[in-house]
Amino acid sequence: MNTRLVEVRQKVLKQNDLLARALREQFQDAGVYVTSLVSSPGSGKTTFLEKLLGRLAVENRVAALVGDLATDNDAARLARATSQVRQITTGTICHLDAQMVQNALNGWNLNDLDFLFIENVGNLVCPSSYDLGEDMRLVLLSATEGEDKPLKYPTIFNTADIAIITKMDMAEAAEFNLEEARRSIQSVRPGMQVFEVSAKTGRGMDEVVDFLTSKRSSARPVSIR
C-alpha cells in the first residue's frame, strides 16, 4: 500500500475513534449493553443472532443492527426474533463504521433497550480496525471453516473479546478438530474465552445468554438506569 493511502486511512480511523467514543458514552448513559459480531461470510452470524435474540427477548428489551453490502435479507430474518431491527447496507464498503451505526440508530430511544447487537459485514479483515462503540466484540468461527482461521486472520481475533465456535452440529461431518481450533485461538489470543454453540440444536446457547446477561449486570448496574 502506498504511503499516502496509509496516511488518509489513519485520519479516517481517528475520526471513527472519536465518534465511537461518543457512542460508547451514549450507550453507557442509556443503560444499553452493546455487543458486535464479526466473522467470515457464511459462518452463521445471523442464525446465531436470531436464536440469541429470541432467548434474550424473553426477559429483556433487545434490538439489532445488521450490516451487509447489499440486500436486507438479514434484517428480515432477525425481525422474526425482535421488531427492533435495522439493516445497514454499505454498498462496496467491507465493514461498518461508527457513523453508520449512529445514523442507523436515528429515532430509536436507547433508554428503552437492554441489549443492542450490531452484526458487522461478513469479513475477517476490514472490520477489525473500526471501533463501533460496543462493549463486547464476538468473533465467530464455524466448525465447517478450518481450524487455522485464527492464525491466518490474527488481527480480527486479537481485536475481539470472545470467540464463538458455531455450527457444532456439523463438526463431525466436517471432520472439525476442536482441539486444534482452540489451540489456534489461544496462540493468537492467549486466555480468550471460547463458547461452542449450535444455533440449530441449541447447544451452548444458554451459556452465551447467561454470559451476556451477567456482563450486562456488571457493566450497567440497575442503579444507573
Added chain:
Amino acid sequence: MNTRLVEVRQKVLKQNDLLARALREQFQDAGVYVTSLVSSPGSGKTTFLEKLLGRLAVENRVAALVGDLATDNDAARLARATSQVRQITTGTICHLDAQMVQNALNGWNLNDLDFLFIENVGNLVCPSSYDLGEDMRLVLLSATEGEDKPLKYPTIFNTADIAIITKMDMAEAAEFNLEEARRSIQSVRPGMQVFEVSAKTGRGMDEVVDFLTSKRSSARPVSIR
C-alpha cells in the same frame, strides 16, 4: 468513505491495472494459462485447489501462488500436489494485487508452465477490484455458507467468470438449497456457468479439469508455444 480516500484508491487501482495488463501479456507469451480463485475464508479454496493440482499435474506442468494475511499453511498444503508453490503473505491487506503476483513469480520460468493458479486472500469484498492478469477468475461458494451470498456480495460474483459450489458432500447436513443458490448466482450474473464439486468425494472435479484444459487449448494454441 471520504472523497480523498476514494481518489487515492482510484490511483492505486489504475497502477494495478497497468501492471496486470503487462502480466497478462507475459502469461500469453509464455503459453501459461492463469486461473485465480476468490471466496470467503473457509469455503474450501485450498482443498479444492490441492485436488485440482493433483489431477492436472498428471498431464501438465502446474504451479500455484497462494495469498494469506499470515502463515504459510496453505503453501505447505498445496506443496503435496506440486513442488511449484509460493505463499504470498499480505500482512493487513485483504487482497492480492498485480505487484505482489509479479514479485512472487521472480525466478520462475513461465515457459516451463502450462497452468498457474493464484489463490487470493479469503475475502468476498476486497479482491474484486484487483486485476491480477489472470485469464479466468473462479468464485467459490460452499454448500455450508448460505444460498444468498451472491446477492449480498454481488461485485465479487460479477467480476468472476465461473462459480464453483464446494463441499457438496455436506449439502444435506447443511440443508443447502441448491436451486436457491443457483437462482442467487443467476440473478447477479445471468448465464454464469456453475460447477458443483466435492474435493472430498471427488464429485465434479473431472468436469472442472476438462473445462480448464479445454479453455487452455483455445486460449493458448500449441503452435504459439
